[in-house]
Amino acid sequence: MGLALVLALIVAPEDADQGISQRIFYIHVPIALTAYFCFGLGALKALLLLWRGDERYDLESYVAIHQGTIFGALTLITGAIWAKASWGVWWTWSSNQLVLFLVLFLFYCAYFMLRFSLEDGPRRARSSAVYALFGVALIPVSFLAIRLAEDFIHPTVFTREGPQMSGSMFATFVVSWGAVTLLAYLLYRVELAGKRLDADLRELREALQ
Amino acid sequence: MSWSQEELVAAAYAVVFVFVLVYVAIIAAKLARLQREAAELVELTRAKGRDDS
Secondary structure: OHHHHHHHHHHOOOEOOOEHHHHHHHHHHHHHHHHHHHHHHHHHHHHHHHHHOOOHHHHHHHHHHHHHHHHHHHHHHHHHHHHHHHHOOOOOOOOHHHHHHHHHHHHHHHHHHHHHOOOOOHHHHHHHHHHHHHHOOHHHHHHHHHHHOOOOOOOOOEEOOEEOOOHHHHHHHHHHHHHHHHHHHHHHHHHHHHHHHHHHHHHHHHHHO | OOOOHHHHHHHHHHHHHHHHHHHHHHHHHHHHHHHHHHHHHHHHHHHHHHHHO
16 A cells, blocks of 8 residues: 555656646546445355355355445545546536446445345345345446446546556556555455454354353 | 645545544454453353353
């Protein structure tokens, strides 16, 4: 993370078009990609739960979606700050990319409402898994909206011709992406270990009393 | 209120830093609670062992 910060804030050259505000790109885009990845991982674990019936996938799916929601909130906040710097507004409803990401984020926020409105058990695990799987359909739509959009307000950096940036900018982006992915993975493992330990202790307490 | 470009870049990175810091603090508090619970259970198990013998 330290290396990524040094590269993003000091080493990477300033963008000729956007100036210093382009440096938000190195944190905003890796966080957005990580949010998509976490939602996708949550859906994959949900599919495994429905397919194999192993209840450990329920907790893994829940933690992945929780991580995705945290990174999704950060995507919206850093995106709003970048929008203010580049377009002069915090938010614009005319950009399909922004609106679709907000829909994806709110969809997964509702996942928690569904999950905590049901009694703990196999029914809750299955209902949550089905909901998580429905949400995964929104990921490619949200991801591709930037290319399908007609407003062109949101910049397209990665095209079929490759990344539209210099080599050092791309290297900075790759390091930042790696750092954010590693951070997400560590947070996922720690949260999952905590939840499992919590469940084990609860079971042990019930057995002892 | 008008924001300079530098302030907005700093704000974007600061928001991420604060989010991660809060998340780590929540996880640390939870681990401390689990540690206390585990210690209580160890005590409960020892007391049960004494009662049984």
